Amino acid sequence: MSVLVVGSLALDDIETPAEKRTGVLGGSAVYFSAAASLLDHVRMVGVVGDDFPEHALADLEKKGVDTRGVMKRPGRTFHWSGRYHENPNDRDTLETVLGVFAEFEPQLPAEYADSEMVFLANIDPGLQLKVLDMMDSPGFVALDTMNYWIEGKPGALEKVLERVDTLLINDSEAELLSRRIGLPAAAREIRSMGPKTVVIKLGKHGALVFREDDLFYAPGLPMDDVKDPTGAGDSFAGGFVAALSLLGYKDNDNYRRAAIIGSAAASFTIQGFGVEALMAADRDDLAGRAERFVDLSRIPMPILPVK
């Protein structure tokens, strides 16, 4: 199968206490693709400016990413500049330049229309809707969103959610979108809006998967060598959707597996600047990393002896 992603491609400046890098390849579609390509073919839709390095798309192509859907436009590529504190969970955004992304109108190459799996990264819900309208009839649609769209474009977001199978969203935004306190209540309310499955991302603590009566906690892998947390959420999504593509998206247990694969993919991303650590990994590395979660989560049975 093939996984289609629509999102941003970016050139970021990233500063950590140890290092400063400029022009780092990033953006939601890039992080997603780098992770998803470890398990499946990926079709990428996005836009770059004329400053975007030729080799970057070529590197992605080598990993099995079809970049024919990436348009080149005159102007600057989307740019984010941020500084991480000594504790890598704290960061300041120094600058955001939309560049060519401001006028982004997704266009699908004809060959992409039959994609079975779709990931709509965190962009304007109006554009997310347009993408779905251009497709034949995808079997599985996942979507990411954020407070900016929840507050700014609630109508379009509501419409697109009706057509979504899985929403990936962070904990505070799940409560904002649902107007509920407590993650089970938030997930229940969001599931009534359309998505059968809600994946609530908990940052370094992992993610919760709410699907039918199934509730699964995919922990984050505790790590010391966090270099750059940028893109962890989109890498999670890439591993998650590609695993469902590989395993099938009908069975609850596959959503559990997919969340572990997502968390494993994210654990590579944060070990390097931008996508560099993720791009250096292969499927065996990902599978090996995922195995580490099995012992991390193992509860010995029985928990208590019978009285």
Add this chain to the structure above:
Amino acid sequence: MSVLVVGSLALDDIETPAEKRTGVLGGSAVYFSAAASLLDHVRMVGVVGDDFPEHALADLEKKGVDTRGVMKRPGRTFHWSGRYHENPNDRDTLETVLGVFAEFEPQLPAEYADSEMVFLANIDPGLQLKVLDMMDSPGFVALDTMNYWIEGKPGALEKVLERVDTLLINDSEAELLSRRIGLPAAAREIRSMGPKTVVIKLGKHGALVFREDDLFYAPGLPMDDVKDPTGAGDSFAGGFVAALSLLGYKDNDNYRRAAIIGSAAASFTIQGFGVEALMAADRDDLAGRAERFVDLSRIPMPILPVK
């Protein structure tokens, strides 16, 4: 076996968006005892003022808590007053009155000296040391501490840590105490200070257990009906230490079981004001709650098919 706890007994005023309660029974030793008494006999050491209600100690006695170590002194019982926001993870402390706790000098009834298991709740590390000096030779010592003592009494804390088997501490305080970034690095450093086992509490996200080469993630149970999160950490400790008392404290797997029991005990606490929900539970309720973690954490095998 018997579990000895030294800590505070308190009368708290607690305000949530839904309700305001005054004179709520609380304090670290109370939350610990209410949880631990679900599995084992508890011996309690602390101090109360002459405003402390008679029935409160009687209620604890009924649950199997020996309160002969609770001294009564003229003056006011330790008092904390706090307000929780709509999101129960945010709270403001409105007032703290030390009262008779300011002059607290732990004294052990002679019958307590042979206790096998000890929990030193979050009090002055100088007092924690004195308690250990008054005991015969406990088999297992667990300790809680906080930034106030890490920064204010580092010498005494260092000394008592050398005599501790398990440190329970929250994530930011683990990094502060160890001067390390990253929880595995923090736990390694703390283990070089004395404790064989480090339990890093992650609030509603659960706890990490670092012991020898074993690393275990005990998730928090996602819940909607959080009434009052006060005392969740001490309830965790109560379930944790009492489970080790019941199961044995030599085997790594028992620390995994104990962390699940701790997380289950904490999940009762937050469902009621003060200790009321925890005091209404029994061992079967606790065991049943613990079972819910098994499915929550279950990773289906194999995660990925062989290529």
